[in-house]
Amino acid sequence: MYQIGAAPAERYTTLREQLAKPFSRKDQKATNSTSQYLALEDVSFTVEPGDRVGVVGRNGAGKSTLLKVLSRITEPTRGRVSLGGRVASLLEVGTGFHPELTGRENIYLNGSILGMSRREITNKFDEIVEFAEVERFLDTPVKRYSSGMYVRLAFAVAAHLEPEILVIDEVLAVGDARFQKKCLGKMEDVSKQQGRTVLFVSHDLSAVGRLCNQSLVLHQGRLQFSGPVAEGINYYINNQDLVQQKSLENKVVRHVRMEQVADHLELECHYQLDHVLTTPFFAFIVYDQLNHPVFGATSLHLPPPKPLAASSAGKLLLVIEQPKLLDGTYSLSITFGDGTEDFFVGNHILSFEVNGMVHYQRTPYPNITGVVSPVVHWKQEVTHAVMA
Numbered sequence: 001m002y003q004i005g006a007a008p009a010e011r012y013t014t015l016r017e018q019l020a021k022p023f024s025r026k027d028q029k030a031t032n033s034t035s036q037y038l039a040l041e042d043v044s045f046t047v048e049p050g051d052r053v054g055v056v057g058r059n060g061a062g063k064s065t066l067l068k069v070l071s072r073i074t075e076p077t078r079g080r081v082s083l084g085g086r087v088a089s090l091l092e093v094g095t096g097f098h099p100e101l102t103g104r105e106n107i108y109l110n111g112s113i114l115g116m117s118r119r120e121i122t123n124k125f126d127e128i129v130e131f132a133e134v135e136r137f138l139d140t141p142v143k144r145y146s147s148g149m150y151v152r153l154a155f156a157v158a159a160h161l162e163p164e165i166l167v168i169d170e171v172l173a174v175g176d177a178r179f180q181k182k183c184l185g186k187m188e189d190v191s192k193q194q195g196r197t198v199l200f201v202s203h204d205l206s207a208v209g210r211l212c213n214q215s216l217v218l219h220q221g222r223l224q225f226s227g228p229v230a231e232g233i234n235y236y237i238n239n240q241d242l243v244q245q246k247s248l249e250n251k252v253v254r255h256v257r258m259e260q261v262a263d264h265l266e267l268e269c270h271y272q273l274d275h276v277l278t279t280p281f282f283a284f285i286v287y288d289q290l291n292h293p294v295f296g297a298t299s300l301h302l303p304p305p306k307p308l309a310a311s312s313a314g315k316l317l318l319v320i321e322q323p324k325l326l327d328g329t330y331s332l333s334i335t336f337g338d339g340t341e342d343f344f345v346g347n348h349i350l351s352f353e354v355n356g357m358v359h360y361q362r363t364p365y366p367n368i369t370g371v372v373s374p375v376v377h378w379k380q381e382v383t384h385a386v387m388a
Helices: 015-023 063-070 103-113 118-132 147-160 170-174 177-193 205-211 229-238
Strands: 002-006 035-040 052-056 087-090 165-168 197-201 214-219 222-228 245-247 253-261 264-272 280-287 293-298 313-320 328-338 341-354
Touching (some): 035 063, 052 177, 118 147
Antiparallel strands (some): 253 264, 280 293
16 A cells, blocks of 8 residues: 655744643644545555566556555555565656766666676666667766657666566657657567566557556556456456546637447537637547547648637537447547647547447458448459359
């Protein structure tokens, strides 16, 4: 268990109160109370050597707190953690690095913290630098690094200094797509080829499914599921609350609705503006259960729209007839803005269910993979007819 609490604020006292304090009743009840929140409660699991464990859950579920406890950065309020081997963790940008030291010095510092000798670190040094792609900046203090450079070097150090346990939070999202793919490949090599244990937190369920063989599902600080990764992802997806419409206060976008109507989708967006938008635009992306983008559209692809008047209010209604989605749960992200400036961005703001949008005459979904049903015009030219 890990408890987050707010210490009671100290009240200013008068001289009279200070002088009277030694004579006050000791059993007097304190007027201030401590607010407490259990970030983790009753979480218990075992990870075998060589396991690749994906930790999934909604924001605020306790994933990052769990990794901090496992990395010995934070001590649990109650309970214990038993670890067999050295732990290298990459939890957030800047963790484990001294900002005033250079990249070169931080590599040796991290290796020393892991208990490695200088010779062992030197043997791995060139591999770390090549993987991180920061050769030109090795002798620059890391406080001058961009967040992407920071993460590249931090991951390279954590993965190449041969820890028995590698703990990675969703900090990899800071890097570009190419480096994320490179990191996933390295984590797979570290676990599968070298037999090391990996704990990986990510909202990218496809990455979790590809890399991990075990999973933990957290919800409001409690462990809801522990087991094979495919079952864990299905459990997480099937236990999410559907929110097909949402009202927002004090936002440019005031209300959003996305739902299936017969054999098509309807997306409705209410907006209210207090300034003129010279080139207003609205864009959306639909994602599948593994957070893969399925399709999207933007009004910028249309002829230039008329500027929306200041303090105006209105409603956009999009009828989406194609593509047809197969049964499942999907999520929606939207953007509303002016030209190149975004005034409202809602990532995965809604989730919605599709059921029966695609109909088949025979068995449902015969040998079909994916999430959409394409519009196919079949044409056959018979060059040789078979006689009955």
